[in-house]
Amino acid sequence: MAVPGKKATKHFSSSTISIGSDEDLQVYCQPCDQDGSRLPAYGYCTNCSEHLCKTCYTLHRKHKLSRDHTLLDKTSMPQTMSPVTPTQSDNFTKPCPKHNMEMIKFYCHDHKALLCSVCVTLEHTATSCQVNYIPDISGQVINSTEYQDILKKIDDMTEKSSKTLQDMKKMNDKSNKSLTDALSELKTFRSKMNQRLDEMERQVEEAAKVIQKDNNKNLMKVETECGDVSKSLKSSSDAIKHFNASKKGNDLFIELKHMEQIIKDYKQSIAKLTEYKVKEYNFEPNEAISNLLDKDESMGTLKERTLNPDLKSRQCSHMDKICIKTSQDNHECTITGMTLLSPDLLIITDSGNSAVKMVDMSKMSVLAQQCFDSTPWEVTSVSQNELAVTLPCNQTIQFLSVSSNNLKKKHTLKVDGTCHGISCHKDKMVVSFLSPAKVQILLINGTVLQTIQDDNIFINPFYITTSDNCIYVSDSGMKTITKLNWQCEVKGKYVCKDKPYGLTMSDDGTVFVCYYDNNTIEEISGDCTKGQVVVKDVPGPQTVVWSAETCTLFTSSYTEQNFIKIFKLSK
Template sequence: MAVPGKKPYKQFSSSTLSMGSDEDLKVYCQPCDRDGLTLPAYGYCTNCSEHLCETCFRAHRRHTLSRHHNLLDKISMPPTLSTATQRQPDNFTNPCPKHNAEMVKFYCHDHKALLCSVCVTLEHTATPPCNVNYIPDISGKTINSNEYQDVLTELSDLAERSNKTLQDMKEMNVVSNKSLMETLTHIMKFRTKINERLDELERQVKEAAKVIQEDNIKIFKSVETVCRDVSKSLKSSSDAIKHFNASKEANDLFMELKHAEQMIKEYEQKVDKVSEFEVKEYNFEPNEAISNLLNKEMSLGTLKGRTLHPDLKYRRFSQMDIICMKRQDKDTCIITGMTLLTPDLLIITDYQNRAIKMVEISKKSVQARHNFDSDPWDVTSISQNEVAVTLPFNLTIQFLSVSRNKIKIKHTLKVDGECHGISFHKDKMVVSFCNPAKVQIMLINGTVIQTIQGEIIFKDPLYITTSDNCIFVSDLTMKTVTKLNWQSEVKGKYVCTANPHGLTMSDDGTVYVCYCDNNTIEEISEDFSKEQVVVKDIQNPQAVYWSAETCTLFTNSWDYTGEDNFIKLFKTSK
């Protein structure tokens, strides 16, 4: 049927592909056109969205990367170039690092690599072939793209991290050098009380202090050089990306983005490496024996160092995944405890449904469960196939064996109070009790080693987390997180902004606390000197668990209607 105002397409001749006389519409081979040749189109590739001359058409059928493409002959091919398939100009100027005479023109999605035509032929045509694109075919999509925004964000974040690392190292060096100066002053005051026999010993200890100062200076200069170079390179790359984006130079923008992505990975390692340098604070401890009997001692004193730590490590959490817990039970799934047995097996206590459940993360589903006759509260892993669960209203700790598809009771441990929080660490359990309010360190057989209690310390301790050096306890009523050592001594107390619930500790000593009443998770430094909110707007987080292996923070989200009923996973690169 003819369309008013439109002329029907004419059949193409054997070589020229024209329509009409004054309105000729000639279509030429696009690959040859890029090389400066004007040859009439013989066919069309729908995969590449290109018209091809007879030579290119036949080569297209034979080449490994294109032999399975859908080709149209000159009768069936489109008579015009679609504006949607117009390419960016291919004025390539970046030489291939492997083949200097060739320009980079292609991108391999499988290897995330920029390539020249020689690279494609030699390294990316195996069976099956790589997913390789000609850059002008795909570069147009990078203008103001999500990738453009993401790379700029990562560049900015890494630059911020680099600057923060430099600032932290600068501040710690000031403290360290100040402490060393005070130490030297103390040495001199102590030295005035003793006779000239100690001149040599004094010289030795002062030299030791100066050596440490020199090492501090060397470390700082090394860190300063790396961080300044990183910041300079990141700014240069960021400026280039913004320039290419603003000028819509898609090819250069695309390649700069890919260079930036590689540079981000490289510089992350550099910044991480310089962050690992240790700087210590020193004080001088006089030798009491020398003070009393100088002629029998051979040491003026010792320089003792305490490792300084920078502020909270820069972590940016983003939600990675959610596991829906709706409609798996009659009542809303209220998770009050969680622990990880393997990177893919999460064990949770469901207080509302009186159950313990094994969740397979990759399948996002409950693979096994066991129901109790009382409400469970918290859970800790004893081994990869055993967990312990607190049942506060039964005054018991229940031990269970866990397999791939089954949870079974092993044995029960009676305790002398309403046990809530529990954490297992190196053959010892730490358990919190709300009635009476106390914390106990005990062996797995129930033998109590230490008891910490008192109204000044605890009123409603709900959760526990442990490490080699310390124990942290959250107290709902007192709105505190208390730090203890394994000798049951209180080493610090953090006053929370809201009522703290579940808590967990990362491998570097950072503590994560969730607040059910203001829907946040807070990150606190081990010495309570720094804090920051890392997760916001999560509905009633009750339990939290940190996986050092995958750098993932697990928590729950729920409401009383059951509409919001999830396990949520938050990922960080640090």
């Protein structure tokens, strides 16, 4: 029964608002709505989870009980009053890693970061970032392509973890067998000696046991870490499938984004495990002992030799090609350098048009282009948001910033020569020069740490690729691939069948190299002792890059200058 003189209160439920009028579609002030007045929302309180009109927004800042609440302005507030799907809920369960008392509720597209309200207020404001309230967008992830991709990445990483363990077991068996053979050689040699040598024999045997113990200890470590990775990935996979099956979009969205970083971390962890170098041994007798039994001489040593995984037998198939010519180009494209920022984002140097281009591999198109007054040669990633490009004619290295659809020039670094090849690893750059012919290791700020300049090693060192332990340089004048350590010491050399140009390192530690004149791409073992042709009949390949995630090679071709060719290789 209505009370005389008092207006009946209207109650609106966000879940039952009908769609059809402008009023229904408007985001309105929820406190005023309780009194029957529907006013446009001016902001949003993340503590109260309510939209506020301008008056309520102002009073919210002044009231003692709410003055410390986190408020979002009109540009940052959620743009809908209800979840995307009827089953969606605004209950957030994952705490922010930076602000433990806050739950993750937002997503920044520019930084690909999950955020809480404090993160949005302090670091990812609407003026600088594209931020969405997760319930506004999370409904899209149920049974989405991203959901399928993350599950596939989990399966791939699980398979890679298992394969890494199997490879390490094989190498460990080889190492232990080599030690057994070395000890057999020791006993053959020892049989010719008298009792005076017993003590020396035991010393070598103990050394072998220590190495075997270390081998087995390291193998157990790999087993444990790979097992932990597999268990973690299985648990995450089950959680993702559960969230998807139960249509918990918020949890699924957060877990998928969270898993992207975890997968990257696991990739780095697995990569580090593959760097474990197991050695083989053979016994080298001391010939002088036969005549010097009364001397305190060593019986021999266990000499290390690096054990490298064998080259795989690979099947190659031509998948596709991408046109990289744009409306800004005045000439045919000449691709001299490439690097991958992610499986879907390829950066190329187009010397023919004096430009650096960003290519979206999923859309098969050029996203952005930055032109230069001088011809660029090679490009490398300094970080996910920064590139370094060599400009030989200017004897400079140009740094570029990378955003979602833009390349922008930053600062330049002057170097002492015509720089061509470049590869960044952590806080260091390795740069090759043609005049004078040399290779330098520099800090990012330009400080020169090491230089190797020797006409017997380098004549035309065009391209470089790097890893944690080594540097590979292709020299078209010497027709060699030279392996260096980070002290610029030569650790191996592969004599090529023809002039080598662009090269890239695989996740297995092998190196793919282009033969421009020979129309092939060859895979070379990490120790530079053997090689095998993996891609044939690709006219004039000059530069190449490897994608471990998709097991594909991207390369240029002289006869199809405006295209990037893509080749799928078997694992």
